[in-house]
Amino acid sequence: MKELVYRLIYWPPLNAVLLAINKVLRPVLPGSFRLPPSGTIVVDTGRSRFRMATNQTCYLTQLVYWNGFDGFEYSSIFRDLVNDMQCFIDIGANTGYYSIAAATLNSKIQVHAFEPAYGPLHYLKTNVALNDLEDRLHVSDLALSDQQGSIKFFETGSRKFPWVRHVLAGDGSLLRSDDRAVVMERDVRMDTLDHYVKKYDIRNVDLIKVDTEGTEPSILDGAEETISRDMPIIICETLYNTTESELDRRLKAWGYVIYKHLPNGLERASALERAKDDGVRNCFFVHSSREGVLARFMSTSTKA
Template sequence: MKNLFYRIIYFPPVNFLLRNINKAFRRMVPDIKLPPSGTMRLRLNDRIKFRFHTNQSDFVGFCLFWTGVAAYEYVPLFGKIIVKCRSFVDIGANGGLYSILAARLSEDIRVLAFDPTRAASFYLNKNIRLNHLASKVTAYPFALSDQTGKTDFFEVKNKKYPFLKYNLGGSSSMVNYPADYERLTVQAFSFDDFVNQYALEELPIDFVKVDAEGAEPMIISGMSSTIRKYHPIVVCEILPDESGKRLEEIFKEQGYSFYTHEKEQLVPAKTLVDPDNKEVRNCFFVHPSRLSLIGEFIGHS
């Protein structure tokens, strides 16, 4: 009976009606926020509008609907930086929010989006088509790592919605086991091998986003040649584990500085290692040669 109820309220036409009624009366029922399912029409500002297809398992879609695009993570800061970039590498693209934004914000940018999950294969490609961005955004169903070959990937399963074909929950990983998962065998590349195999050596890599649930150090190690050559700005999700320490070591060797973000400012950080901080953080890694891209956004610690 519960599954039938969920199927009804998350059937896209029904969900569209219910979620918008819910939103209209949110002050009366502040604790009830129905997750969106289906295609949403979203806007970053009056100029940048786009469509985003999602389902009820997607926390990103939930945030976009209930708090708006500009309130999500570091989106405003991302928007101001990406317009100065020639390329964007989106690792752990999921439904493709940052890929879509990059392509909508910049006329001439080239976007490479990576995600090996079956959900991303469906939703990322659908969102690219919905926004007519196939000429600018290319989706690759590969995992990125520190080596090339077949690898195990732990794709999260959703116990609440067992009838869902695609789960957009963001905890799928190469290195961490979700509470409930399905083991997949996927193709992995180091990014350095990927650009050679796909003849992209001459594409200047300006901005990289990595959200890979603990696999960030492996991924960054696998793009060491690219980092030495182009010194891209890199944003990584930092989990409260050893990955922050390892990323700090890798980027220090490359001469990078570290920044946390507060709204539309970048705040210099001396270290990423903080045993008392158990929160997931997004940190910007910036080489001195790229300071001209972010200088106006740097605040004070």
């Protein structure tokens, strides 16, 4: 019975009606009651609009739907940062939120989006087509790392919605975690960013985003030549007590400076490692020679 109710709630035509009702009743409902969207949502960046197909297992689109573009992670910074970029590399693109935002905000940018996870890859391709971006947004199912070949990739299912074929939890990884219920283990193609860039003669890489659930250091190792050549700004997920020391060591050796993303902007940091979890989940790394590019995004407390 519960499954039938869930299937009805997340049937796209009915879900759209329920979302509208949820919005109307939002002032009187508990703050945590925000129905996840299932179907297609419209994202307004303030300078462009794009559509995203999604389902109820995607926390990203739930947050974007209810909090808006500016209310999700570092979207407000990304909007202005990407405006003058020529090439954006999105590693761990998930369903394409940042890739599609970049392509709709900047009509001249070339985007290369990497996503080996089965569910997110399906929706990534769907969303690229939905926004007619096939000419500038190139999708790859490669798992980037520091070597070439094939490797096991681990994905989880949804305990709440076990019938959903394309799960969008965003936690697929080359690393197997004991606290995750792995329901799919498969071989994926693996490559380095350096090899990919050479193969397709990609130039002027201005921005790299890496969000791969713990494999960020090996990905950057496989991108060292590209990073040395183009000195791109790097946006990287930095989870507490996981890859911080490795990322810190690599990026400092390459002449990069650390900026932590806070709710009100960026704050320069001397190191990534923290004595306790301060809630910071994303950091911006910029080469010391280009540090001024991030000056306008500094947090208000830092400016003061």
